[in-house]
Amino acid sequence: MDLQFLGATETVTGSKYLLRTGHSTVLVDCGLFQGYKPLRLRNWSPLPVRAAAIDAVVLTHAHLDHSGYVPLLARQGFKGPVYCTPATFDLCRILLTDSGHLLEEEAEYLNQHGLSKHKPALPLYTRDDALRCFKLFRPRDFGETWSATEDLRVRFSRSGHLPGSAFAQVEDGGRSILFSGDLGRPHDTILRPPARLPGADYLVIESTYGDRRHEARDPLEQLAEVINRTASRGGMVLIPAFAVGRTQALLHLLHVLRQRRAIPPLPVYLNSPMAASATEIYHRHVEELRLTVEECDAMASHVHVVTTPDESRQLNARHGPMIIIAASGMATGGRVVHHLKAFAPDHRNTILLTGFQAGGTRGATLASGAPTVRIHGEDVPVRAEVAMIHTLSAHADADEILGWLGGFAKPPRQTFITHGEPQAGDALRQRIERELGWECRLPYYLESVTLD
Structure with missing residues (x-):
């Protein structure tokens, strides 16, 4: 062989x-x-x-x-x-x-x-x-x-x-x-x-x-800290996330934080029809999860699913505290790229990276602290805070x-x-x-x- x-x-x-x-x-x-x-x-x-x-x-x-x-x-x-x-x-x-x-x-x-x-x-x-x-x-x-x-x-x-x-x-x-x-x-x-x-x-x-080794910190605590400090300065949190895996973990954690009133009741936009479909598949294969059917149902109960390109573009014109989760997780493509162009230049906002960023991706550029990120042939200034949570990784350390x-x-x-x-x-x-x-x-x- x-x-x-x-x-x-x-x-x-x-x-x-x-x-x-x-x-x-x-x-x-x-x-x-x-x-x-x-x-x-x-x-x-x-x-x-x-x-x-x-x-x-x-x-x-x-x-x-x-x-x-x-x-x-x-x-x-x-x-x-x-x-x-x-x-x-x-x-x-x-x-x-x-x-x-x-x-x-x-x-x-x-x-x-x-x-x-x-x-x-x-x-x-x-x-x-x-x-x-x-x-x-x-x-x-x-x-x-x-x-x-x-x-x-x-x-x-x-x-x-x-x-x-x-x-x-x-x-x-x-x-x-x-x-x-x-x-x-x-x-x-x-x-x-x-x-x-x-x-x-x-x-x-x-x-x-x-x-x-992955950090030992509680991801709920880390996520709450990022959201609360961003909301306090009037900014929004943009989370590039893999549509399958990371998004579902984030939705579950956001629901738990909301239930505990550990974060303000901000609007949460899931700008990935694929991620919404993937969440339904999690329900279909609940036997592989630690969650109950009820916990799966609650995962997306307070989430606005953005379905059309027009709705996605409208989000870029919004201001004030909110949370947007959009694919892809390393910001290599998809709707999150357009959100980066709109929100990265504003110092009040936060770009939250929640997974491994492979070399050569926009996510890796952001994680390195670069002052600009290349998008559609332009160098977009990064004035927003770039935060990272490593404890959500689905890879063994x-x-x-x-x-x-x-x-x-x-x-x-x-x-x-x-x-x-x-x-x-x-x-x-x-x-x-x-x-x-x-x-x-x-x-x-x-x-x-x-x-x-």
Whole structure:
């Protein structure tokens, strides 16, 4: 069995792992590259394997850095099954459709304003491409073992990162390899903890937070502090948030704070129809949550959902204390970008970052304290306060990763550390080697290894 790393090496995006046997070719995860332009350009480069030669795709979860390339792969000629959990399929149906729509919208905006070097600017794929790829999806339940190809069997276990997120264990009868996808946290605000597994012959483990520990502070307390000090100066709070995962956690926390009267009753606008749809999917898969059905219902009970572009534009003309939650979480695209143009120049406002900001994204620029942020070819001044809450991350930190690995009955023959910036990946490698005594390596982009 040969394993090739087509993404998520020295970066947290573009997860793609190609498994080849004498009979089969399977792609585990099929994500988009995001962040720095050289990474994003990889989305336009051909894969080192023909799409039609891939027998199956296995998705660990629905976030675009793990699933967002599927519509393009299908357009390139892939006709095999896409395996994932039922909740991942439900989320992909809204995430991939929205992704295609946003890519078309962005290309149209660039063409209208002459902001692209390409004439015309084209989307990577379209909404119709996304809709067409859904006929390939074949959902499988947690705990079920099935044949993905004639010689490879797969089993999903709950990873606790978002509804439907899974560890994917692939076996060929003699060897097994476990893909962590994104590893969730044992004490997440909303989701049940990751399943404990006995291990595998080989392991591919993420390292997003491999070099740090999450703060121990209560996120309710931190969120209340940001909202109260912003409201006291007459400003608004803009929260770039992933439509799936982070938004639902924020809505739950805001409801709790409102119930406790720990924050003023400010209007809360959810400017993401996709996030509203994703929240409904949380209800549908409540068995994966720590919340009751009633708590899920309450999550969005005081929220105004912004559905149309006109409503979104009208928000930019509003003044005074309010809260706007809009995708995307790293401010790479979507409606939040237009809100940044409108609200970042005002010192009374706050831009609240609540998750990991990959290098090269607008979110990373804001987190660095830069005085301006580049939007649609303009340098927009950032006079607003930029605040960060790290405790809402749905990724395990270094201690939590080590704690999960400590549950293995025996060490893997080889552990491949991926899906992290270089510093984070190497820090996790050192800790695993030092504390567990396992053999580790950080693969490089397009590297191939043989699994004996």
